Amino acid sequence: MSKIIYTKTDEAPALATRSFLPIVQNFVKSAGINIETKDISLAARILAVFPDFLNEDQKVSDDLAFLGELAKKPEANIIKLPNVSASLTQLKAAIAELQSKGFAIPSYVDEPKTDAEKEINARYDKIKGSAVNPVLREGNSDRRAPKAVKNYAKNNPHSMGAWSSDSKTHVATMEAGDFAHNEKSVTLPEATSVTIEHTDANGNKTILKDKLNLLKGEIIDATVLSKKALITFFETEFADAKANGVLLSLHMKATMMKVSDPIIFGHAVRVYLKDVFAKYGKTFEEIGVDVNNGYGNLVENLKELPEAKQIEIKAAIDAAFENGADLAMVNSDKGITNLHVPSDVIIDASMPAMIRTSGQMWNAEGKLQDTKAVIPDSSYAGIYTATIDFCKKHGAFDPTTMGTVPNVGLMAQKAEEYGSHDKTFEIASNGVVKVIDASGATLLEHNVEAGDIWRMCQAKDAPIQDWVKLAVTRARASETPAVFWLDENRAHDAELIKKVNTYLKDHDTTGLDLRILSPIDATLFTCERLKDGKDTISVSGNVLRDYLTDLFPILEVGTSAKMLSIVPLMNGGGLFETGAGGSAPKHVQQLLEENHLRWDSLGEFLALAVSLEHFSLANSNPKASILGKTLDDATDKLLENRKGPSRKSGELDNRGSHFYLAMYWAQELANQNEDEALKAEFAPIAKQLSDNESVILKELIDIQGSPVDLGGYYEPNEDLINQAMRPSKTFNSILN
Numbered sequence: 001m002s003k004i005i006y007t008k009t010d011e012a013p014a015l016a017t018r019s020f021l022p023i024v025q026n027f028v029k030s031a032g033i034n035i036e037t038k039d040i041s042l043a044a045r046i047l048a049v050f051p052d053f054l055n056e057d058q059k060v061s062d063d064l065a066f067l068g069e070l071a072k073k074p075e076a077n078i079i080k081l082p083n084v085s086a087s088l089t090q091l092k093a094a095i096a097e098l099q100s101k102g103f104a105i106p107s108y109v110d111e112p113k114t115d116a117e118k119e120i121n122a123r124y125d126k127i128k129g130s131a132v133n134p135v136l137r138e139g140n141s142d143r144r145a146p147k148a149v150k151n152y153a154k155n156n157p158h159s160m161g162a163w164s165s166d167s168k169t170h171v172a173t174m175e176a177g178d179f180a181h182n183e184k185s186v187t188l189p190e191a192t193s194v195t196i197e198h199t200d201a202n203g204n205k206t207i208l209k210d211k212l213n214l215l216k217g218e219i220i221d222a223t224v225l226s227k228k229a230l231i232t233f234f235e236t237e238f239a240d241a242k243a244n245g246v247l248l249s250l251h252m253k254a255t256m257m258k259v260s261d262p263i264i265f266g267h268a269v270r271v272y273l274k275d276v277f278a279k280y281g282k283t284f285e286e287i288g289v290d291v292n293n294g295y296g297n298l299v300e301n302l303k304e305l306p307e308a309k310q311i312e313i314k315a316a317i318d319a320a321f322e323n324g325a326d327l328a329m330v331n332s333d334k335g336i337t338n339l340h341v342p343s344d345v346i347i348d349a350s351m352p353a354m355i356r357t358s359g360q361m362w363n364a365e366g367k368l369q370d371t372k373a374v375i376p377d378s379s380y381a382g383i384y385t386a387t388i389d390f391c392k393k394h395g396a397f398d399p400t401t402m403g404t405v406p407n408v409g410l411m412a413q414k415a416e417e418y419g420s421h422d423k424t425f426e427i428a429s430n431g432v433v434k435v436i437d438a439s440g441a442t443l444l445e446h447n448v449e450a451g452d453i454w455r456m457c458q459a460k461d462a463p464i465q466d467w468v469k470l471a472v473t474r475a476r477a478s479e480t481p482a483v484f485w486l487d488e489n490r491a492h493d494a495e496l497i498k499k500v501n502t503y504l505k506d507h508d509t510t511g512l513d514l515r516i517l518s519p520i521d522a523t524l525f526t527c528e529r530l531k532d533g534k535d536t537i538s539v540s541g542n543v544l545r546d547y548l549t550d551l552f553p554i555l556e557v558g559t560s561a562k563m564l565s566i567v568p569l570m571n572g573g574g575l576f577e578t579g580a581g582g583s584a585p586k587h588v589q590q591l592l593e594e595n596h597l598r599w600d601s602l603g604e605f606l607a608l609a610v611s612l613e614h615f616s617l618a619n620s621n622p623k624a625s626i627l628g629k630t631l632d633d634a635t636d637k638l639l640e641n642r643k644g645p646s647r648k649s650g651e652l653d654n655r656g657s658h659f660y661l662a663m664y665w666a667q668e669l670a671n672q673n674e675d676e677a678l679k680a681e682f683a684p685i686a687k688q689l690s691d692n693e694s695v696i697l698k699e700l701i702d703i704q705g706s707p708v709d710l711g712g713y714y715e716p717n718e719d720l721i722n723q724a725m726r727p728s729k730t731f732n733s734i735l736n
């Protein structure tokens with residue numbers, strides 16, 4: 001029998017699931033809908049790849065691999081919550097926690113030497129970074145703010161920092177030598193297999209990647225970021241930030257771009273601490289410092305040196321901070337800078353947060369200040385420049401009147417840059433890198449220097465056709481103009497534009513307003529309309545999908561957590577993501593300290609409703625459709641009555657909002673007349689819930705205010721976490 005798969009993930013979403021899923025299971029049970037959980041948390045993903053190190057009773061199934069296969073089948077119906085995309089720091093913390101709990105998994109080896117160590121690290125490297133979403137995303141992306149969410153924001157606008165025309169905030173990006181400027185692209189006329197080969201100045205060849213099979217019609221591109229150009233760029237911009245008295249911030253996507261972006265991050269740290277590295281670089285090498293994992297890695301490793309040496313180096317670092325530009329802070333109380341950990345500042349969320357806050361970030365005194373936002377590669381940086389310039393000219397957007405920007409994103413089958421990490425290389429020596437096809441012909445070629453970052457990307461034809469179709473479908477269904485954000489002057493986009501023009505002919509586009517604009521022009525066009533309350537669909541590639549589905553939602557409705565985020569799978573199944581944001585580590589912190597979870601599960605309510613509708617169609621189960629429709633109505637009511645979680649301890653939190661959702665959902669089921677059995681089942685439940693509203697609320701509020709112990713962070717104790725997330729006896733007994 002087919003079922004709905006619910007993912008168990010990490011941090012705040014996983015906490016919320018412990019409260020919400022029992023409600024869902026009770027509500028859908030009698031409709032014959034089975035909900036099964038699959039564990040794709042970071043801890044479970046680690047345990048799944050090291051069965052050979054575990055006792056029989058500790059072994060877990062590889063649920064991610066299972067879901068990856070399921071996503072290719074028509075029966076797939078998966079609710080996907082956000083998970084941790086682990087930086088090395090997070091990965092090591094999870095490993096240490098599991099080891100302390102008696103799982104004899106191996107440690108990550110910083111400098112693997114033996115084959116066994118290399119093999120262990122290879123397993124860990126597959127878990128690092130964005131290792132879940134790319135596996136499940138066998139379809140393109142449809143993300144939008146439902147009407148009820150927009151209306152809620154219009155009536156209850158979130159805070160929005162004012163913009164002034166003399167703001168010094170700006171984006172700094174490279175003008176030459178970056179990925180954008182060096183890109184070359186071809187569309188394959190026939191299927192082939194390619195080899196990526198590096199030849200050094202003496203003619204010695206190294207195979208970087210062998211026999212990569214490619215399909216007919218696939219677009220491949222290759223490009224290189226010059227290390228020299230990058231370092232010069234950092235030196236110039238860092239000095240400029242200092243000279244102009246603005247904060248210095250770096251915005252990367254070290255999770256999704258897990259090979260290239262940590263390397264770039266490392267260069268930024270070394271340039272910022274140039275004098276320190278000139279003097280102590282050798283010592284750092286000896287103690288295994290790797291600032292590709294951030295400046296925090298240097299701080300951590302210093303502890304290995306004798307105390308006198310530590311003091312000497314810390315003084316040198318203090319001097320560098322003194323002489324350098326002021327860094328934007330992640331946490332000024334704890335002294336965590338923007339350069340500490342690559343996964344602390346993730347561009348999709350960090351740039352919109354800055355734009356929402358008058359273009360400012362936090363300085364070391366905990367005050368807001370104008371910022372230089374450094375985004376080295378210029379491929380997409382221009383959209384932020386254009387948005388910032390727009391705000392300087394017109395002031396901040398007004399959530400009470402602004403329109404909306406839904407997105408249709410090319411994403412399926414690891415499209416474009418987000419699928420490039422197995423084809424990204426830090427170049428060992430000067431020479432040339434070629435992509436050579438099965439016939440021996442060179443398809444793409446770049447001269448490279450030692451330290452450059454070279455990469456190849458793929459975009460398969462079937463996902464592109466599906467993406468164009470989805471764009472037309474959404475434009476038609478919502479009667480909204482749609483803009484393809486593609487730059488005819490960029491090599492990859494030029495290839496894509498040819499396909500878009502071809503595949504648009506497969507559809508009836510009469511009466512639709514469809515355009516192709518460069519990302520900067522598209523930003524301007526969209527922002528103009530947005531300000532005037534008009535809606536515009538952005539149809540974009542994978543990176544812009546990621547950026548735009550945080551940028552516009554954060555400006556429009558305050559957070560991307562409130563987005564409907566659907567992935568119609570190419571083989572007919574459905575993947576329903578719960579919002580477009582992440583796992584909000586700060587929310588867990590608050591729960592641990594004050595027993596208040598401010599995480600909003602709205603995205604999850606929306607995802608479940610479409611999943612139920614999909615289930616109904618796929619299984620001819622009319623009850624599922626009624627459950628979906630009533631759930632949507634309950635969500636509308638929850639918004640209308642403002643029963644979302646508050647940010648402050650002692651007020652309604654995530655658990656309380658789940659209670660209201662359950663009550664409204666039961667009421668909607670009791671009030672509908674399409675299915676008598678559901679009506680009869682839920683009428684008494686609705687009554688019990690509303691009769692006990694004040695008792696339940698009291699139980700949910702009384703427990704707040706003091707710390708909670710969950711028995712772990714990455715592998716919390718199931719009993720403790722369930723107790724913490726289901727604290728109302730009255731509510732639990734009604735549900736049961």
Ligand SMILES: NC(=O)C1=CN([C@@H]2O[C@H](COP(=O)(O)OP(=O)(O)OC[C@H]3O[C@@H](n4cnc5c(N)ncnc54)[C@H](OP(=O)(O)O)[C@@H]3O)[C@@H](O)[C@H]2O)C=CC1
Pocket residue numbers: 081082083084085086133255343344346349350559560561579580581582583584585586587598599600601
């Ligand atoms: N789909 C996925 O699996 C994704 C995973 N990630 C991962 O999540 C982690 C954190 O990423 P980060 O970039 O900090 O982004 P997050 O989206 O987790 O957090 C950014 C901020 O947005 C607000 N926010 C996000 N979701 C909610 C919600 N449901 N309810 C209320 N507020 C919300 C919070 O603001 P405030 O603190 O002010 O309340 C939060 O601090 C990383 O490990 C990242 O890789 C990121 C994106 C997507």
Ligand SMILES: O=C(O)CCC(=O)C(=O)O
Pocket residue numbers: 085129130131133134255256348545546549580581
């Ligand atoms: O998978 C990840 O690491 C992040 C995904 C993300 O940010 C997105 O899809 O919007």
Ligand SMILES: [Mg+2]
Pocket residue numbers: 348546547549550580581
């Ligand atoms: Mg994102």
